[in-house]
Amino acid sequence: MSFGTFRNRKLYAVPGHPVPISSAGARVLLWDAEQTDAFRAGRPVPGLSPAGDDEDLLDRNEAAAELGVTPKSWDSYKRAAPELAEQTVVVGGVEHWPRRVVVAFSQSRPGKQAATGRPAGSADAVPRAELSARIEALLQDDPAVTTAQVMDELGVSYSSAQKTLVRLRGARIAELMKSDPGLPADEAADRLGYPPAVRRAAMVEAQRLAGRLASQ
Numbered sequence: 432m433s434f435g436t437f438r439n440r441k442l443y444a445v446p447g448h449p450v451p452i453s454s455a456g457a458r459v460l461l462w463d464a465e466q467t468d469a470f471r472a473g474r475p476v477p478g479l480s481p482a483g484d485d486e487d488l489l490d491r492n493e494a495a496a497e498l499g500v501t502p503k504s505w506d507s508y509k510r511a512a513p514e515l516a517e518q519t520v521v522v523g524g525v526e527h528w529p530r531r532v533v534v535a536f537s538q539s540r541p542g543k544q545a546a547t548g549r550p551a552g553s554a555d556a557v558p559r560a561e562l563s564a565r566i567e568a569l570l571q572d573d574p575a576v577t578t579a580q581v582m583d584e585l586g587v588s589y590s591s592a593q594k595t596l597v598r599l600r601g602a603r604i605a606e607l608m609k610s611d612p613g614l615p616a617d618e619a620a621d622r623l624g625y626p627p628a629v630r631r632a633a634m635v636e637a638q639r640l641a642g643r644l645a646s647q
């Protein structure tokens with residue numbers, strides 16, 4: 432069909448269709464090819480891989496959230512920093528950057544104190560058994576707390592901070608959806624005060640948790 436017909440019929444809005452993988456508020460929406468192919472073929476829709484890998488591609492909203500700045504500030508950075516321009520990955524007409532590139536830029540950009548976290552090769556300052564509770568407290572104080580802020584506050588590695596944030600946010604979304612059946616994941620994330628750029632990973636984690644509970 433023509434693009435105009437597709438746009439007018441809004442086939443992506445029919446019940447059960449996979450949700451976009453773009454960040455909330457993205458100017459252009461993107462969907463996962465495997466999920467949409469499965470839906471159109473009448474097969475079970477597969478889940479998405481957990482977020483947190485260094486090669487994850489972040490759009491402008493997600494990159495800005497990693498730095499704790501606005502998307503407009505990120506637009507300025509990407510124009511001025513050759514290391515960002517050179518490693519831009521365009522998917523479906525939308526610019527993305529590997530997570531490792533964004534993190535490296537965050538640690539080196541001028542005019543800001545880089546998120547130091549723990550020194551390379553050393554153990555996290557917070558024992559693993561206490562990490563969830565400590566980050567949970569930071570989330571309670573500020574639902575929009577960034578990975579970089581957790582690294583600075585607790586002296587933990589990027590991986591530990593990022594993965595724990597995703598897991599805790601996802602668990603909170605799943606818990607809220609369980610207490611309010613029929614509540615969409617994006618609305619649950621909104622109620623919890625999560626900024627648009629971090630919702631995608633948290634909602635994927637919430638769906639994973641909900642699926643695991645349903646299978647038990």
